[in-house]
Amino acid sequence: MSQKSSLHYYEDGDIILIVQDTAFCLHQNYLSMASKVFSDMFSCATSYTADELHELPRINITDTSSLAFENFLSFIYPQKYVSITWDNIEEFCRIGDKYEFISVLEAAEKFLEPHFRENPLLSLILSDRYYFNFVYKESSKLILNELQKYRQNSQFLLLSYKTRSALFERYLDFTISITTLHSLKQCKNFKHHSLCSLVKHEQEINKWYDTFFEKYERLNNNTNNIIMLSPSKSMSIIIKCLMEFWGDYINGTWSECDYRFFNDYLAEQFVNHFGKFEPLKYEKSKKDAEHYMFIELKD
Numbered sequence: 133m134s135q136k137s138s139l140h141y142y143e144d145g146d147i148i149l150i151v152q153d154t155a156f157c158l159h160q161n162y163l164s165m166a167s168k169v170f171s172d173m174f175s176c177a178t179s180y181t182a183d184e185l186h187e188l189p190r191i192n193i194t195d196t197s198s199l200a201f202e203n204f205l206s207f208i209y210p211q212k213y214v215s216i217t218w219d220n221i222e223e224f225c226r227i228g229d230k231y232e233f234i235s236v237l238e239a240a241e242k243f244l245e246p247h248f249r250e251n252p253l254l255s256l257i258l259s260d261r262y263y264f265n266f267v268y269k270e271s272s273k274l275i276l277n278e279l280q281k282y283r284q285n286s287q288f289l290l291l292s293y294k295t296r297s298a299l300f301e302r303y304l305d306f307t308i309s310i311t312t313l314h315s316l317k318q319c320k321n322f323k324h325h326s327l328c329s330l331v332k333h334e335q336e337i338n339k340w341y342d343t344f345f346e347k348y349e350r351l352n353n354n355t356n357n358i359i360m361l362s363p364s365k366s367m368s369i370i371i372k373c374l375m376e377f378w379g380d381y382i383n384g385t386w387s388e389c390d391y392r393f394f395n396d397y398l399a400e401q402f403v404n405h406f407g408k409f410e411p412l413k414y415e416k417s418k419k420d421a422e423h424y425m426f427i428e429l430k431d
């Protein structure tokens with residue numbers, strides 16, 4: 133025998149949903165407007181259950197707890213209010229997805245957008261499952277930056293195989309880029325300006341690469357000898373080394389061909405070598421924002 137829900141048993145309701153031991157008396161019109169699945173379910177249920185006692189049609193919901201379902205109803209029902217939190221977001225998304233309550237999934241996505249930094253792994257799991265593009269990309273930045281730590285979390289396996297593969301692939305690419313940093317000099321393919329004194333400039337550029345590598349090794353060793361740096365920290369060092377050369381440009385000692393090398397060629401060569409890195413969206417305007425690698429949802 134089920135008991136009436138204290139929050140969602142409306143005397144003027146026209147459908148009863150039973151979840152575990154709780155009965156919810158609700159309005160078919162209202163639920164049907166919000167959910168295609170409920171709409172289809174009601175059109176079947178009303179045709180057979182009403183009996184001679186004029187009972188309302190009843191439907192058993194078996195895949196959730198009565199408390200979770202009550203919270204869920206409080207979210208979607210007018211005049212009741214419950215907000216999405218880390219404690220209820222998984223269940224909200226699951227019911228919202230199963231019964232196609234689009235507005236609930238949209239609200240979950242809205243919740244994650246400013247909050248994903250508090251729980252990047254769960255944010256990535258949910259955006260992987262329910263296709264939240266923005267949160268997927270942003271939370272992947274934080275996961276990739278500490279992949280060693282996050283992959284030891286048992287929840288890591290809740291990510292889809294596709295997402296886990298994409299994370300490992302991106303991380304591996306980065307590791308290879310770091311270990312083959314010196315190849316940038318060997319595979320250089322720079323086209324000098326037509327007015328450039330070729331031989332001299334070529335020597336200068338080779339010298340520049342050597343200076344850059346020295347600087348990089350030194351900073352890298354100073355920062356950390358034992359543990360491999362996080363990708364954003366490694367990238368900060370590389371950006372720092374590159375930026376120091378800009379001082380010469382500001383002091384006016386660059387030729388036109390120098391400018392072409394540093395500004396156009398080198399920037400492209402580094403992006404090709406390391407793949408894309410960018411700050412968190414919310415930190416883009418911050419001075420010295422850290423740069424992260426990321427993965428994106430594909431359609």
Ligand SMILES: [Zn+2]
Nearest residue numbers: 324328333389
């Ligand atoms: Zn030149």
